Amino acid sequence: MTAPIIREDLRPWQEALRAEFPIVTGHPELAYLDSAATAQKPQAVLDAVQTYLTTSNANAARGTYTWANRTTELVERTRERVARFLGDSRPERSAVHFTSGTTEGLRTVARDWLPGLLRDGDEIVVPDADHQANITPWLEARRLLAREGVHVTVVPMPYQSGSGDYDHRALAERAGPRTRFVATTHVHHVYGGDMNVQRIREAVGPDAVICLDAAQSVGHIPVSVAELDVDFVVFSGHKALALPGSGAVWARQARGPAFVPGGWSGTPNTVGVASLEAALDWLDAAGVDRIGRWTADLAARLTEGLRRLDAYEILGCPLSLAADSDVQRRQGIVTLRHRAIDSGDLGFILFSHGFMVRSDHHCQGDAGEKTGSVRVSLHVYNTGEEIDRLLSVLASLR
Numbered sequence: 001m002t003a004p005i006i007r008e009d010l011r012p013w014q015e016a017l018r019a020e021f022p023i024v025t026g027h028p029e030l031a032y033l034d035s036a037a038t039a040q041k042p043q044a045v046l047d048a049v050q051t052y053l054t055t056s057n058a059n060a061a062r063g064t065y066t067w068a069n070r071t072t073e074l075v076e077r078t079r080e081r082v083a084r085f086l087g088d089s090r091p092e093r094s095a096v097h098f099t100s101g102t103t104e105g106l107r108t109v110a111r112d113w114l115p116g117l118l119r120d121g122d123e124i125v126v127p128d129a130d131h132q133a134n135i136t137p138w139l140e141a142r143r144l145l146a147r148e149g150v151h152v153t154v155v156p157m158p159y160q161s162g163s164g165d166y167d168h169r170a171l172a173e174r175a176g177p178r179t180r181f182v183a184t185t186h187v188h189h190v191y192g193g194d195m196n197v198q199r200i201r202e203a204v205g206p207d208a209v210i211c212l213d214a215a216q217s218v219g220h221i222p223v224s225v226a227e228l229d230v231d232f233v234v235f236s237g238h239k240a241l242a243l244p245g246s247g248a249v250w251a252r253q254a255r256g257p258a259f260v261p262g263g264w265s266g267t268p269n270t271v272g273v274a275s276l277e278a279a280l281d282w283l284d285a286a287g288v289d290r291i292g293r294w295t296a297d298l299a300a301r302l303t304e305g306l307r308r309l310d311a312y313e314i315l316g317c318p319l320s321l322a323a324d325s326d327v328q329r330r331q332g333i334v335t336l337r338h339r340a341i342d343s344g345d346l347g348f349i350l351f352s353h354g355f356m357v358r359s360d361h362h363c364q365g366d367a368g369e370k371t372g373s374v375r376v377s378l379h380v381y382n383t384g385e386e387i388d389r390l391l392s393v394l395a396s397l398r
Contacts, residue, residue: 010294017286018381020044031386033357036189036216036333036377038238041275045241048278049271060268071270078277082248085280086233087224094225094252097261098268101247102215103133105234106183108249109211110137111144112262117180117209120150125175125182125204127157129164129367131189134213138183155179156367163317164191172203181209184230186217190362190369191316192299192333192377194221201229209255215239219283220379221292221331231255237272242279246272286380295332295378298387302334302376305391311398313337315373332378335362341397343372350374353393355386 019025020042024032032040052074058067060075075098083091099105118124126138142152158170166184175182182204185195194217200210211232217223218233219240225233231254237246246269251259283291306312315335338346347359358375361368376390 007293007297010290010297013287013290014294014380014383017042018383021381022046024381030354030356031382031390033355033376033378033382033386033390035379035382036239036375037358038244039219039241039379040381041241041243041279042282044282045243045275045278049243049275052271052274057270060270074277075268075270075273078273081277081280082250085284086218086250087222087226088250089226093254094250095259097249097251097259098273099234099247099249100245100269100272101236101238102213102234103236105236105247105249106133106211106213107137107140108261109232109234109259110141113251113257113259114138114141114181115145115150117256118145118150118152121153121178122180123153123155123176123178125155125157125171125179125184127166127183127185128365129157129159130185130365131213131215132363132365133215134183134185135365138181153178157182157184159367163193164188164315165193165317166195166200168196168199168203171200175204175208179204179208181211183211183213185213186223187214187220187331187333188316189216189333190335190364190373190375192330192335193317194331197228197230207255216331216333219279219288219291220295222288225250225252232259237276237279240276240279241282243272243275245269246276248276291380292331294380295382296330298378298382298384299330299332299334301384301387302391303330305387306334306336306394309391309395311339312394313339315369333375334377335373335375337371337373338394338397343374346374346397349397350390350393353389355390355393 021040023040056067056070058071060071079096082096088094126135128135145152155174158167160167184200187194210230212230214223214233214235218235231252233250238244306314343359347357350357360372
């Protein structure tokens with residue numbers, strides 16, 4: 001079977017969008033394949049940053065002059081923009097808190113909110129084969145509670161052998177009446193699969209709080225809190241085409257105490273907020289659903305080619321490798337190993353051919369992969385031609 005052809009109906013759309021990324025078009029000899037680490041920025045985001053810094057740069061909620069008022073309006077408007085982008089049907093009830101990214105957002109929930117939910121003897125579910133950012137904060141919260149005499153049991157999230165997917169049936173057996181909180185991931189940063197969050201709710205029941213790490217889904221595939229019965233959605237702006245140092249926590253405010261970040265609220269990253277508003281506008285105009293289809297097609301093209309190369313092992317669900325698979329496709333992330341070449345060396349080799357990829361352990365938790373690997377992660381600016389060139393180079397390495 002030949003590699004699947006990228007759907008022709010999306011080619012003109014993709015070519016027009018690719019042209020809006022100056023760093024991509026300015027380096028045609030390079031292929032940036034590391035968007036799971038950080039995404040490149042379209043011209044509209046760069047323009048929004050420049051406009052803000054040259055017309056309205058001021059602190060928010062601390063002045064009465066025009067620039068300060070504009071900045072305050074920007075911050076509040078972008079809170080509403082985040083809720084709308086996430087499909088929040090009841091924004092008057094929920095809350096949006098800006099952070100420096102997913103890591104700080106998850107730590108904020110763990111530090112400032114989770115202790116108010118838990119009592120002695122309660123249980124929390126922690127996904128210890130996911131990103132460290134979605135593991136460490138919950139373990140830190142447990143240690144802090146233990147110092148106060150509140151002992152919480154950590155239940156490891158069960159995984160299906162060989163696929164990296166959550167084992168929802170096993171989770172239903174492990175969860176009980178004292179399971180109060182579940183940390184979960186929307187799209188896995190190593191295996192690239194949609195982790196079927198809706199089945200998490202079925203497994204743990206209607207009362208447990210679910211916190212969703214959406215770092216690899218917001219800006220990559222549609223995310224609708226109206227459809228996902230979760231209580232928190234946490235994401236990074238820089239993976240969603242905005243600037244580094246921006247991100248948000250969306251809180252449903254339905255289960256447990258109200259989410260109110262602790263401490264004094266200092267100066268917000270106003271330029272980051274400006275970039276986030278512009279990025280969400282750009283993504284809506286481009287069509288996140290089409291972006292998801294495009295990157296899934298590229299990932300299928302890559303996995304279809306890789307499975308014919310005996311020198312490589314592809315991490316994740318083996319049933320999702322084929323282009324005609326009837327299981328969920330990888331969401332723009334494909335992670336692989338060469339059976340004889342170290343992942344770090346493979347990363348250097350690929351860069352010598354113009355491919356920028358991630359090659360290490362990808363910040364995965366202790367229950368994850370023990371050996372390094374190379375991750376190819378895609379966005380709308382990537383092309384089928386780049387995938388074909390990559391496969392040609394990989395095929396030449398015996």
